[in-house]
Amino acid sequence: MPELPEVEVVRRGLAAHLRGRYLTGVEVLHPRAVRRHSAGIDDFQATLEGRTFAEPRRRGKYLWLPFTDGDALVVHLGMSGQFRVDDEPADDRHTRVRFHLDDGRQVRFVDQRTFGGVHLSVEGAELPTEIAHIGRDPFDPEFDIEDAISRFRRRRSGVKRALLDQAIVSGIGNIYADETLWRCRIHPERACERLSRHAWREIIDAATAVMKEALAQGGTSFDALYVNVNGESGYFERGLAAYGREGSPCQRCGALIVREAFMNRSSFRCPRCQRTPPGTGALIRRPHQTGPRVVKS
DNA sequence: ACTAGCACCTGATCGC
């Protein structure tokens, strides 16, 4: 569920609560939450005790919480993961791991669908080896847009599939991919290699802009499954132009947004603005089409 | 090496 903006909201929330804190104990309540910790549950609980947190970091949708000793706690929220820091007793049904801090507070990893998880990465403070394959996200100071464009243009797949590939540019999920392509007026099945460098630059810029706007609104929330560490929802749902708006008029042209099956999930697009048909037939007929029109924000 | 498809889970909602 959480994409880059939502994960960044969580990172900031954790930073505020973990700064200068150390762990006095850890309780694993569901084994699946630590399945990526190869040494097992008992080791996970025991090894973390006494460690002091440094500044939480993020790449794409991955979080890691470095310790001052050079190791790190790697976190992925999956589809439904949350971190909660509550002053009052809260719904504990989906609490998977409870972290006890030296200030008496507890941080809970809550995850209904258990696609998310946590594990210790030895010497992972700078960059856990487990997530070295994840590409830099557009907010990374070392993000190389020219390299990203080159890699996108080498992909033999549709544009949306490539945007969801975390190894090229990380952080973009189903929602922000749809929003990005709506802004750029590009059909999700357009072939990657047929888009110009200029078009790809516009796509990456649009993805960066929409995620930046979402972050400023505290992220996108459709329900209680995505909330910040205090249990509060973000407000970017009202900023969405395509995702989840099946049957509503396109804000640009008035055509009704359609929903289509894509990779076992849904894609939303404007049938008029994002009209270039998929398939090689269209590409063969229009091999020298000019670059896509792009919305300037 | 790259790409597509599926497995991994629980719970809310929809149609009958």
Added chain:
DNA sequence: TGCGATCAGGTGCTAG
């Protein structure tokens, strides 16, 4: 009211 089908924002593994 109850039941099965469907759907949900992600990643990793594996077969081709």
